[in-house]
Amino acid sequence: MRNEISEEYMVSPYLIIFPLYVSIVGVGILNYQSKLIQHAGYNAWISVILTGISIHVILWMIYKILSSNRNDQEIISLNHTLFGKFLGNFVNLAVVLYFVYGAFVKFKVYIEMVQIWLFPRMNILPLTIIIALLIYYAVSGGFRSVTAIGVWTILISLPSVIPQVLLTLPFLHPLNLLPLLNHSATDILLSSKTMVFQYLGLETILLFYPFIKTPAKSQKWAHIIVIFVTFLYLVLLILAFMFLSEGQLRHCIWATLAMISIFEVPLLQSLEYFFVSLWFINIIAGISVYLWVACRGMKTAFRIGQRPSLIVFLIAAVTLNYFIKDHGRIEWISELYGTVGFYFIYAYIPFMFVCVLIRKRLAFHFEERKPA
Amino acid sequence: MREKAGIMDMRKAFLIIVLSTLITACGDQNIVNNIKLIQTVGYDAARNGIQSAALITNYEEVGKTKLEFFVTESNSMYDSMPRLNTKLDFPIEYGQLRMALFGETFARKGIETAITSLIRDPKISLRTHLGVADRDALEILNVTENKRDPYFLFDMIKQNIRSGNFPLTNLHVTFFNFFGEGRDVFLPYFTVEHGEIKIDGLALFKGDKFKTKISIREAFLLKMLLENSKNGSIMVPVRGPNQNRGDYFLMNSIGSKSTFKVISIGPPACVSIHLKLDAQVRDVPKWINLASKDQRVWLEKMMEAYFEKEIQKFVSLCKRNNVDPVGFGDLIRSRSYKWDDRDFQDHYEALKTTVSVNVTIVQTGR
Numbered sequence: 144m145r146n147e148i149s150e151e152y153m154v155s156p157y158l159i160i161f162p163l164y165v166s167i168v169g170v171g172i173l174n175y176q177s178k179l180i181q182h183a184g185y186n187a188w189i190s191v192i193l194t195g196i197s198i199h200v201i202l203w204m205i206y207k208i209l210s211s212n213r214n215d216q217e218i219i220s221l222n223h224t225l226f227g228k229f230l231g232n233f234v235n236l237a238v239v240l241y242f243v244y245g246a247f248v249k250f251k252v253y254i255e256m257v258q259i260w261l262f263p264r265m266n267i268l269p270l271t272i273i274i275a276l277l278i279y280y281a282v283s284g285g286f287r288s289v290t291a292i293g294v295w296t297i298l299i300s301l302p303s304v305i306p307q308v309l310l311t312l313p314f315l316h317p318l319n320l321l322p323l324l325n326h327s328a329t330d331i332l333l334s335s336k337t338m339v340f341q342y343l344g345l346e347t348i349l350l351f352y353p354f355i356k357t358p359a360k361s362q363k364w365a366h367i368i369v370i371f372v373t374f375l376y377l378v379l380l381i382l383a384f385m386f387l388s389e390g391q392l393r394h395c396i397w398a399t400l401a402m403i404s405i406f407e408v409p410l411l412q413s414l415e416y417f418f419v420s421l422w423f424i425n426i427i428a429g430i431s432v433y434l435w436v437a438c439r440g441m442k443t444a445f446r447i448g449q450r451p452s453l454i455v456f457l458i459a460a461v462t463l464n465y466f467i468k469d470h471g472r473i474e475w476i477s478e479l480y481g482t483v484g485f486y487f488i489y490a491y492i493p494f495m496f497v498c499v500l501i502r503k504r505l506a507f508h509f510e511e512r513k514p515a
Numbered sequence: 516m517r518e519k520a521g522i523m524d525m526r527k528a529f530l531i532i533v534l535s536t537l538i539t540a541c542g543d544q545n546i547v548n549n550i551k552l553i554q555t556v557g558y559d560a561a562r563n564g565i566q567s568a569a570l571i572t573n574y575e576e577v578g579k580t581k582l583e584f585f586v587t588e589s590n591s592m593y594d595s596m597p598r599l600n601t602k603l604d605f606p607i608e609y610g611q612l613r614m615a616l617f618g619e620t621f622a623r624k625g626i627e628t629a630i631t632s633l634i635r636d637p638k639i640s641l642r643t644h645l646g647v648a649d650r651d652a653l654e655i656l657n658v659t660e661n662k663r664d665p666y667f668l669f670d671m672i673k674q675n676i677r678s679g680n681f682p683l684t685n686l687h688v689t690f691f692n693f694f695g696e697g698r699d700v701f702l703p704y705f706t707v708e709h710g711e712i713k714i715d716g717l718a719l720f721k722g723d724k725f726k727t728k729i730s731i732r733e734a735f736l737l738k739m740l741l742e743n744s745k746n747g748s749i750m751v752p753v754r755g756p757n758q759n760r761g762d763y764f765l766m767n768s769i770g771s772k773s774t775f776k777v778i779s780i781g782p783p784a785c786v787s788i789h790l791k792l793d794a795q796v797r798d799v800p801k802w803i804n805l806a807s808k809d810q811r812v813w814l815e816k817m818m819e820a821y822f823e824k825e826i827q828k829f830v831s832l833c834k835r836n837n838v839d840p841v842g843f844g845d846l847i848r849s850r851s852y853k854w855d856d857r858d859f860q861d862h863y864e865a866l867k868t869t870v871s872v873n874v875t876i877v878q879t880g881r
Contacts, residue, residue, distance in 0.1 A: 388695025389696065
């Protein structure tokens, strides 16, 4: 069932922080604040902490699922073993399409941001084709090259975000955070649900797990990156809350960019333009991880080569991108992705976790051991 | 085999590099000579709609700038840019807009459409300054035209915030106050004196409507309440124990810090204000000897009493006009679990404040 993966394609355990970071953090980090306050208002920072904790539980489940059997080290083969050939392949197709969908959402949302902030009148087709070629180049290099882009992303994008955001300090009103608890628990939980969208991308580990040398050692790093991302979201959220009044944040879609744009340096008066351009590499890296994972899924499930499926996915993305222009539809597409992702994380993964537990229990009960 | 793959990779990398240079062709190019950069705009109420005035610099040669001045009338705010376009030889760009000035009648009618349309455009910097003129904005802009500097008003406000009596204000702060609950907008207020533009204090708004103006002295009090009032200055009256005519001396603020405490959230609410002020005093009347400690303490006490009285007066001026530039409403909101803006407004007049000021004279003149 399983293809042996030669060690030259594998990465060291600590390197998984890079593909995980780029697949979790996307355009959402620039505008999640205004979506988050719809229910819990300025108490929404509690929601971020709650979601962060639940994501740790899910991550723990993912590692339990993946390490349950030495033979099936990824979700695609596991679906086969658990659900049989027909049903298993059906689930696998859904999983692959889910990742392709995720890649498309990242792609589309970034293109829309470029259109809003940089070039409202630009012809978008040539740009998307060039992005597609870049992604093709990155993904066809294999998992190692996908990871390497992640390294560059962190090196380039993080140092450019943190100092810029700190420049808002003279404009902060800590009073905005008070009163600390004036929303009901339901509201806070509803906001937590919105926040889940910002953590989607974590599940890519279900497929690239066998590409980690000594996978068990990587769990620590996966938890570290989730803690880091939660911290980043929390800091940006609290800064945005202190920087913008509540009514203002409801009118302000790109809160993170608004914080950056308050600062001016000589020659570069609008730093947000610089920032939107830098974000390009983050998006390329994120889409690359998603598409690599989808192609890998196609290969293990249906024995279709990675290159042909990658080409098909990219052509589909460029074509769809060309035909979908209306902002309302883009919103709808990403909201649907959020809902699907929510159930993927909070229904599918716990379900697999239970299945794996039952299977283990049964195997133990009948004292039947498969040949290793 | 491996070498061949290496050559393939190099070729691919080369292809990508060549292709990425093509991206530059995707953007739209703007050369500074082929666009009209709007740098300052003014809005006035006209008979049917609004009248907008735009200051545009013509960059012809290095070091030589010529200001161009265009006035358009249109039915609504949103129409003013396209209308202006019909008078120009090159397309408008307003990414360099740094100042928007509202005429008095326009400001009294409401500036909501103006500021929301400014804020919606991502091209417009949040550091843009807004201001209110005591007459038509057009007249004030006409005066700046002679200055040959499109950013004259902008620099004037910036300078007064940094080294004068103005509290920090710009498009972001205005937007913050406008949409924030329990706060009201304040903007610089301009007038003309001897053919020169002069900052004449602050315009206080209720909602989006210009309500009243305060003097530059009161602007300093507001600055002390809102932030560190560094570099602000004010004339303080002083009167000796056996004098019948008072003198004045100049006080410079070295730094200040205000703390607000909510005593009861009411209604009517009660707030206590504590202000710590480090001041530099120069040019005191010669009967005061600053070298003597007793005299200095006496002067500090006198200044404390003066500021307590002035701040109380300023707060009651705000209450009388039903404007809240200090953000008392926001303060009460942050302490109450259920907060209703309208409910607070109804009891705003009855808001009680206690003020205590602590002045330290840290430096005196040579």
